[in-house]
Amino acid sequence: MKVMGINGVMEALKSGKVNKIFVLKDATNPRIKEIVALAKKKKIPVVYTPQLPKEARGVMAEISPIEYKEVDTIIDKCIREGSFILFLDSVEDPQNMGAIMRSAEFFGCAGVVIPKRRCVQVNETVAKVSAGAVFHLDIARVENLANILKKLKKFGITVVGADLDGEPLRNVDLSPPLAIVVGGEDKGLSKPVKKQCDFIAKIEGYGKINSLNLSVAGAIIMYEFRRRLHEG
Numbered sequence: 001m002k003v004m005g006i007n008g009v010m011e012a013l014k015s016g017k018v019n020k021i022f023v024l025k026d027a028t029n030p031r032i033k034e035i036v037a038l039a040k041k042k043k044i045p046v047v048y049t050p051q052l053p054k055e056a057r058g059v060m061a062e063i064s065p066i067e068y069k070e071v072d073t074i075i076d077k078c079i080r081e082g083s084f085i086l087f088l089d090s091v092e093d094p095q096n097m098g099a100i101m102r103s104a105e106f107f108g109c110a111g112v113v114i115p116k117r118r119c120v121q122v123n124e125t126v127a128k129v130s131a132g133a134v135f136h137l138d139i140a141r142v143e144n145l146a147n148i149l150k151k152l153k154k155f156g157i158t159v160v161g162a163d164l165d166g167e168p169l170r171n172v173d174l175s176p177p178l179a180i181v182v183g184g185e186d187k188g189l190s191k192p193v194k195k196q197c198d199f200i201a202k203i204e205g206y207g208k209i210n211s212l213n214l215s216v217a218g219a220i221i222m223y224e225f226r227r228r229l230h231e232g
């Protein structure tokens with residue numbers, strides 16, 4: 001897998017997943033120089049090249065494939081840290097997947113769980129849009145999201161689904177340990193997934209359109225989770 005762009009390469013490098021770095025011969029950006037210095041310190045080969053794809057913006061890394069985690073590892077971490085797990089139900093657009101993964105990492109998510117089918121997988125676009133967040137996140141792939149959500153109850157994890165057809169977010173209990181479930185672009189939350197949610201939360205709008213981009217909806221709930229924890 002290749003990662004392009006300064007942020008993605010830097011985060012991949014910090015996470016120890018880079019095998020080789022390609023740098024444009026005449027690159028002058030000081031952050032690229034920082035990347036080269038860090039790569040050399042970590043004894044990672046740096047190849048200078050006269051040409052790179054435009055979207056690399058001067059730097060590209062060859063990385064090991066994403067190592068998916070067991071969902072149980074993420075559940076343990078969520079309980080131990082008193083944090084939250086993000087579940088993505090049939091997200092199809094890699095831009096949206098990358099954007100929500102970036103926010104999930106930013107808000108200190110214990111891990112992200114995605115279905116093996118009918119969902120975009122963690123590819124180069126997701127890695128790039130996430131600004132390298134995917135290299136710091138624990139990500140699990142599961143056969144059936146609803147079955148895992150059912151299992152969470154036994155561990156005392158509250159499951160909150162984000163949906164247009166819910167009660168206002170401000171009335172919903174977001175106490176940790178928490179699972180936040182966000183739906184896909186077209187279908188939203190599937191029926192079996194909705195059935196496993198303890199609460200369905202709606203972010204109230206004040207304009208004419210009725211829905212948010214899924215990555216924005218997810219980020220608002222993750223922020224609200226952290227805000228309430230902070231304010232006690």
Ligand SMILES: C[S@@+](CC[C@H](N)C(=O)[O-])C[C@H]1O[C@@H](n2cnc3c(N)ncnc32)[C@H](O)[C@@H]1O
Nearest residue numbers: 162163182183186188189202203211212214217
């Ligand atoms: C673009 S919306 C999907 C809309 C879908 N056509 C539907 O009818 O549910 C993608 C996902 O973002 C989340 N979302 C978007 N707007 C939201 C809102 N106002 N409140 C809660 N969740 C929202 C939900 O999880 C939703 O499934």
